[in-house]
Amino acid sequence: xALLSLDNLAMYYALESEWVKAVDGISLSLxxxxxxxxxxxxxxxxxxxILSILRLLPENARFVGGRIVFDGMDLLKLxxxxxxxxxxxxxxxxxxNAMNALNPVFRVGDQVAEALMAHEELSKREAETKVSSLFExxxxxxxxxxxxxxxxxxxxxxxxxxxxxxxxxxxxxxADEPTTALDVVVQDQVLRQIKxxxxxxxxxxxxxxxxxxxxxxxxxxxxxxxxxxVIEQGNSVSLFHDPRHPYTMGxxxxxxxxxxxxxxxxxIEGSPPDxxxxxxxxxxxxxxxxxxxxxxxxxxxxxxxxxHFSECHFADDPQLRKTKLWGR
Amino acid sequence: xAASKLVSFLRTYKQNDMAVLGLVILGFSCAxxxxxxxISPYDPFEQTNKLFSPPNLEHPFGTDNLGRDVxxxxxxxxxxxxLFGFGVAxxxxxxxxxxxxxxxxxxxxxxxxxxxxxxxxxMIPTLVLIILIISIFGTNLFFIMIxxxxxxWPSNARITRAQVLALKSRAFVQASVGSGASHLRVIFxxxxxNGIYPVIVNSTLQMGNAILTEAxxxxxxxxxxxxxxxxxxxxxxxxxxxxxxxxxVFSGFAxxxxxxxxxxxxxxxxxxxxxxxxxxxxxxxx
Amino acid sequence: xGEYVIRRILEMIPVVLIVIVFNFTIVHLAPxxxxxxxxxxxxxxxxxxxxxxxxxxxxxxxxxxxxxxxxLMRGDFGDSLAYHRPVLELIVEKIPATLLLVxxxxxxxxxxxxxxxxxxxxxxGSRTDRLISFTSVILYSMPVFWFGLILILVFGITLRWFxxxxxTSPEMQLSGWGQVVDILWHLFLPVVTLSAAYLTPIFVRLSxxxxxxxxKEDFIMAARAKGLTENVVFFKHALRNALLPxxxxxxxxxxxxxxxALMTETVFGWPGLGRFMYESIFRRDYPTLMGLFIITSVCVxxxxxxxxxxxxxxxPRVVYK
Numbered sequence: 001x002a003l004l005s006l007d008n009l010a011m012y013y014a015l016e017s018e019w020v021k022a023v024d025g026i027s028l029s030l031x032x033x034x035x036x037x038x039x040x041x042x043x044x045x046x047x048x049x050i051l052s053i054l055r056l057l058p059e060n061a062r063f064v065g066g067r068i069v070f071d072g073m074d075l076l077k078l079x080x081x082x083x084x085x086x087x088x089x090x091x092x093x094x095x096x097n098a099m100n101a102l103n104p105v106f107r108v109g110d111q112v113a114e115a116l117m118a119h120e121e122l123s124k125r126e127a128e129t130k131v132s133s134l135f136e137x138x139x140x141x142x143x144x145x146x147x148x149x150x151x152x153x154x155x156x157x158x159x160x161x162x163x164x165x166x167x168x169x170x171x172x173x174x175a176d177e178p179t180t181a182l183d184v185v186v187q188d189q190v191l192r193q194i195k196x197x198x199x200x201x202x203x204x205x206x207x208x209x210x211x212x213x214x215x216x217x218x219x220x221x222x223x224x225x226x227x228x229x230v231i232e233q234g235n236s237v238s239l240f241h242d243p244r245h246p247y248t249m250g251x252x253x254x255x256x257x258x259x260x261x262x263x264x265x266x267x268i269e270g271s272p273p274d275x276x277x278x279x280x281x282x283x284x285x286x287x288x289x290x291x292x293x294x295x296x297x298x299x300x301x302x303x304x305x306x307x308h309f310s311e312c313h314f315a316d317d318p319q320l321r322k323t324k325l326w327g328r
Numbered sequence: 329x330a331a332s333k334l335v336s337f338l339r340t341y342k343q344n345d346m347a348v349l350g351l352v353i354l355g356f357s358c359a360x361x362x363x364x365x366x367i368s369p370y371d372p373f374e375q376t377n378k379l380f381s382p383p384n385l386e387h388p389f390g391t392d393n394l395g396r397d398v399x400x401x402x403x404x405x406x407x408x409x410x411l412f413g414f415g416v417a418x419x420x421x422x423x424x425x426x427x428x429x430x431x432x433x434x435x436x437x438x439x440x441x442x443x444x445x446x447x448x449x450x451m452i453p454t455l456v457l458i459i460l461i462i463s464i465f466g467t468n469l470f471f472i473m474i475x476x477x478x479x480x481w482p483s484n485a486r487i488t489r490a491q492v493l494a495l496k497s498r499a500f501v502q503a504s505v506g507s508g509a510s511h512l513r514v515i516f517x518x519x520x521x522n523g524i525y526p527v528i529v530n531s532t533l534q535m536g537n538a539i540l541t542e543a544x545x546x547x548x549x550x551x552x553x554x555x556x557x558x559x560x561x562x563x564x565x566x567x568x569x570x571x572x573x574x575x576x577v578f579s580g581f582a583x584x585x586x587x588x589x590x591x592x593x594x595x596x597x598x599x600x601x602x603x604x605x606x607x608x609x610x611x612x613x614x
Numbered sequence: 615x616g617e618y619v620i621r622r623i624l625e626m627i628p629v630v631l632i633v634i635v636f637n638f639t640i641v642h643l644a645p646x647x648x649x650x651x652x653x654x655x656x657x658x659x660x661x662x663x664x665x666x667x668x669x670x671x672x673x674x675x676x677x678x679x680x681x682x683x684x685x686l687m688r689g690d691f692g693d694s695l696a697y698h699r700p701v702l703e704l705i706v707e708k709i710p711a712t713l714l715l716v717x718x719x720x721x722x723x724x725x726x727x728x729x730x731x732x733x734x735x736x737x738x739g740s741r742t743d744r745l746i747s748f749t750s751v752i753l754y755s756m757p758v759f760w761f762g763l764i765l766i767l768v769f770g771i772t773l774r775w776f777x778x779x780x781x782t783s784p785e786m787q788l789s790g791w792g793q794v795v796d797i798l799w800h801l802f803l804p805v806v807t808l809s810a811a812y813l814t815p816i817f818v819r820l821s822x823x824x825x826x827x828x829x830k831e832d833f834i835m836a837a838r839a840k841g842l843t844e845n846v847v848f849f850k851h852a853l854r855n856a857l858l859p860x861x862x863x864x865x866x867x868x869x870x871x872x873x874x875a876l877m878t879e880t881v882f883g884w885p886g887l888g889r890f891m892y893e894s895i896f897r898r899d900y901p902t903l904m905g906l907f908i909i910t911s912v913c914v915x916x917x918x919x920x921x922x923x924x925x926x927x928x929x930p931r932v933v934y935k
Contacts, residue, residue: 056838087841100832104931105854115840148930346748450866451629451918453910455873460903463895464644536755543757544877548895562760573767580760588755
């Protein structure tokens with residue numbers, strides 16, 4: 001049985017006179033120990049999706065359909081008290097902006113210990129010892145526990161966040177843009193750290209990023225999000241080598257590779273649709289260089305075999321795969 | 329162009345009930361002030377021999393220590409309060425805009441001086457200063473108005489300076505500078521019209537403050553005794569609290585209402601200008 | 615930190631100097647003979663001449679200024695025309711009463727205001743929130759002394775629950791704890807006045823907007839993600855951060871608080887600096903008024919320094935080199 005499965009999940013934000021359809025029918029599943037990546041432009045709903053899983057949404061968020069099943073439990077039906085016990089202990093997070101995820105007026109070590117003591121019966125002393133060894137594990141000197149967040153560098157803060165996410169030994173860690181705020185060299189170290197920890201502790205992971213290379217390095221499965229929907233998903237090898245959706249192709253060609261042929265970078269022109277007024281037809285049609293008249297109708301999710309799905313009328317069209325849609 | 333801006337401003341303004349209430353009270357007060365000679369049942373200076381009568385049908389607010397009708401005095405007092413409020417705010421606004429735009433625009437030494445000046449200003453208890461000046465030089469209403477206005481301009485200047493600083497690097501301002509417009513022109517036609525709103529809000533609030541200051545000064549015996557002002561009524565009232573509560577109660581209530589409406593209107597303008605304040609629930613994430 | 619304190623004290627000196635020079639200037643700019651101004655309108659001719667000699671008012675201007683400065687440094691602020699005693703001595707005598715009133719009111723206002731504002735923020739948009747905001751703005755719009763008069767009318771005169779004048783009831787001849795209780799009994803209405811009609815609304819408003827800002831921060835969401843209860847998130851994580859602007863604002867309000875204290879002491883006959891100022895205005899006691907101006911400026915400056923120190927202790931990000 002999958003550890004986590006999203007079943008046609010729909011979550012909208014209620015604004016003054018309209019709905020913002022941030023998550024509009026998403027289905028995804030994750031096994032124990034597996035790593036799934038969610039990739040997409042900013043504004044596509046990735047953050048809303050992961051906040052939905054932990055039920056950390058703002059007041060105007062409404063679940064309008066679907067289910068979230070974690071280890072056999074329907075999370076949407078769970079009373080808040082139980083949800084709270086689940087948070088961090090079974091599902092934790094690595095935050096996008098470590099700088100802001102730490103409260104500036106408390107010491108870093110105390111904040112990590114706080115997460116531990118909220119879920120386990122420990123004395124302060126015991127908690128501190130655990131936190132200290134965890135710090136060492138992620139490459140931070142244990143003595144740094146007593147520092148304040150502003151005394152840490154960016155990379156150190158990120159490591160502290162990682163340590164914090166591990167402190168209760170969760171089954172699932174959701175990493176939201178874990179390396180975006182870091183410079184390239186540190187990015188690599190941090191990613192490697194995460195992978196190491198995962199091998200040691202065997203947790204499942206959801207990695208959310210707009211950076212394809214991060215996803216490629218860490219994930220076995222990938223889901224490409226656009227405008228509140230997953231428009232393509234599959235295992236990362238096949239998705240990267242054989243993308244079946246113009247948007248995925250566009251994303252892939254807009255990131256440089258150090259190796260491989262030199263090619264011109266392209267960008268996807270235009271901008272994503274307004275989540276409060278989505279088009280009737282294919283969401284990507286306005287920006288798609290391959291769009292035809294049939295695209296005025298919403299495409300269905302096409303099963304391409306081998307757990308590879310795509311929501312494009314031409315997903316299995318060999319013509320699409322041969323055309324060079326992006327780049328000049 | 330300006331008319332349509334005003335219309336859309338008012339439409340948003342209407343959404344806030346408190347702000348509308350404030351505007352209504354303000355309108356009512358202005359009407360009272362203008363119509364005072366017509367509405368007021370008695371002459372505010374007319375002394376009768378009915379000293380200290382409690383509120384009754386003839387004198388709904390009672391009479392004071394010289395037999396004057398308190399209701400009439402309160403109605404006429406609206407004029408002084410409004411005059412004082414607008415006058416002080418006007419002086420503070422004019423001085424504040426000019427003396428704030430200059431440091432903001434030119435920067436450098438002038439700006440450093442301004443910052444230093446402002447720090448010092450913050451440390452000086454302005455009411456004590458005003459008291460000292462007025463007790464030495466006299467209690468004429470216009471003089472008081474000028475002095476109070478002069479003690480209030482730094483806060484407007486600070487806001488103006490911040491606005492000018494923020495706006496002067498914007499593209500449309502740079503364009504104007506680049507096209508050879510004089511500094512004065514750039515400041516007055518481009519920067520100020522766009523940055524004026526926080527200052528307007530502040531000025532509105534200062535009107536309320538000014539009225540409270542006039543009341544306080546009068547209460548302390550430093551008001552203009554020749555004027556029929558609410559503060560003056562309160563000044564006399566304090567010596568007769570036990571015997572004539574109506575002298576103090578109605579005049580103070582009037583002050584509260586007028587200051588309240590300036591505060592509500594100021595908040596109302598802020599409400600329109602600050603879209604963030606209008607969202608009742610959280611923003612949508614991404 | 616020690617260096618910072620010294621630096622700040624040095625920065626206060628220009629302020630005090632400006633106030634002193636201002637005092638000096640105003641006496642000379644005023645209509646009339648400075649000696650008469652300083653001796654009082656009711657002074658005899660001999661007293662006026664004695665005053666002229668004492669302050670060196672027949673000397674050249676620049677000498678006078680230096681004389682003035684030097685006498686201030688000696689602690690000679692002149693003599694009160696009403697009491698015929700040194701101004702500084704009188705001021706020092708009356709400071710404790712004012713401190714008692716101001717510190718109590720400030721403390722009450724900060725605590726109450728912050729909590730009410732936080733509650734308001736928590737229930738953003740609800741009826742409670744709007745009621746609190748409305749009450750707050752009404753209280754803030756009232757003249758503080760008028761509110762005091764109303765309290766006197768209702769609770770002092772009509773209901774007779776509280777005394778309406780002074781700091782003690784000398785006719786009761788109390789001592790020890792009895793006296794303490796008596797003082798507190800007298801303190802009650804003035805504190806309610808200064809607090810409700812002047813200070814609390816400011817803190818309510820500030821706390822409310824501050825808490826609302828903090829609640830939007832990422833670390834609040836992180837705290838929730840850790841599985842902490844809403845109460846812990848609010849009281850531990852949010853409030854601690856929201857307090858910082860409150861402390862800063864408290865510092866900026868000091869000149870303002872003094873004005874409020876002036877009016878309150880006048881209404882209640884509270885024997886502090888405020889009441890002293892009122893009497894001096896009444897009697898046109900210029901030496902006292904000028905002395906008060908200097909001392910109150912110094913008080914505001916000192917209090918602002920203390921506020922900055924407290925802030926540094928609360929916010930670990932602040933490093934005063």
